[in-house]
Amino acid sequence: MATVSRALAGSHPVSAATRARVMAAVESLHYVVNVHAKALSGGVAGPVALVMEQIIGPSFADVAAGVEQEAAARGRLSLVCTTHGDQGREHDLVQLMREQHAAAVILVGGAVLDEAYHERMAEYARALDAVGSRLVLCGRPPLPGDLPVTVVEYDNRGGAFQAGDHLLSAGHRRILYLGGDPAMSTAEQRRAGHLQALRAHGVPYAEELDIPGTYTRASGYDRMRDALKAGLDFTAVFAGTDMVATGVLAALREAGLDVPGDVSIMGFDDVPFAADLSTSLTTLRVPYEDLGRTAVRLALDGERRTSGGDHVILGTQLVIRQSVRPPGEKGTGRGRRGRT
Template structure:
């Protein structure tokens, strides 16, 4: 599947060239260098590694040979003899989303800083492909496999993760879940999440403090833990401020612009009253904004709006969107840090929750 032939053996001649003599074709090996420099392979290896005394004159001869032959060490051989650290694998739904891209950047940065390579793969939401990818990363001897992004977190999900965790553990890799709820104790995995509930609480509380009583909630899909946590946070705030919970203001859908647009338009059409909107994600907020504007309503003059995520464009909207910042890059960095510290033998937590923070811009106005 994932390992194909390097190329068809093609002609018998080509095959022979591959097997027999080295006709300028194949990259040179340490043995070629040794021969050219008139030393043993051990000396070449030691010269290159620099962890063993080598006379200046020998070093020079070796280096000259290395240069003239364009020698590069073969990682696979090196890894086989045990001197290469495993890469960090990042498995996500799709790299293109603004928040996921930041997680990826965080992972890449932290991994690179520690001399690790980052492998990225996208699943497009296909569970089967996720299975394959985890298996593949096991073969790659990845130091850590970081799964990131929302999913429905039902029983099947938990069984799947436990399976991944054990399979990876047996191959010496660590499973890290990013932006996902904790796993049962005993599962060999690390979870890095952020405070969805607290963030949502702050968002709604901000609206209520500004005097709004009827807040249209554009929630995420049921079953998704992050969506449910945000929902909970919203309700917490309602309760804390003594605001009524109104079923007609509580909607669910997915985190797309379209869904935000449709739900807002529908609310407007059916005439449910509200003076503010809390969008479960910034993109949903974008849709809401469009629907509001289309209906001739101004933000924040007529209705206030709060988003969630603080994606890059949030600050560039008009009005600049008040939203909840999620430390996506930090999420990625923390994921690899925890996995790697553990690998090196440091104690590290199995479950950390990063805090979120309300960032106030121009899309909320005090209710009259």
């Protein structure tokens, strides 16, 4: 038994004859080592767990792809778990990953940054640290205090500033901002970036143009229809997400408005089909796959473990297509007062 182990692991010298016999036996018996036994006695690298609300949606799938890729390159398995927004399930999953001795638990996606959130994360961080697992926050801001947490963000605020700046530089002054849930970190950061851009251009804030929602196509569609119905005055729409932008596009089209002739649209995410929408979307590319890869890399490499953790912010990139044009260059030019 010991010899078999040595032969298979190659950790200690074994005679060629014995090795051959072992290999033959392994072959004929279809033998495979039992990971559990192996794990129990020593080695075995724990898997990398990715915890998100849902897989559906291009950005999450991209993060997952990045994680899987990087984990596989390091000989790790990657687990995919979804919470569907249920905190109880999130908690259970973290517990489960502790049992699994996961090398890293990556929590991805925006979150509501209230007091309870911080407590929850602190608890996760400590609990995971106690069993040698690493907590990684992906696409979320770092935690206050000195917790064993690795953070990989992308620059929501900077990106939104860049995007808003692009719109403003084109001459737009009345920009309808269709954001996400204001409680969510990403939504708030993007909104902050937009507001910052407004200030930078000396454009006064108009409350009626600042509309929250969710990051879904349906939300974009509904909010846009509402806005048109309400006769809001605007020349451009800044959608919190390409999905939102897609809904906006559909609603605008239905209303007989031309993009970008009548209304400009700015997206966010650069989903794969952004270029193929009825009007190809000017948007902001977010390096989702990179985000996943970086998360794994940071969690697994480096000897840190020095109380605090790494913190990386990935940049975003403006992708200029056809959905943004200076106002008034064609068609009615200035906004729209709905069908009133």
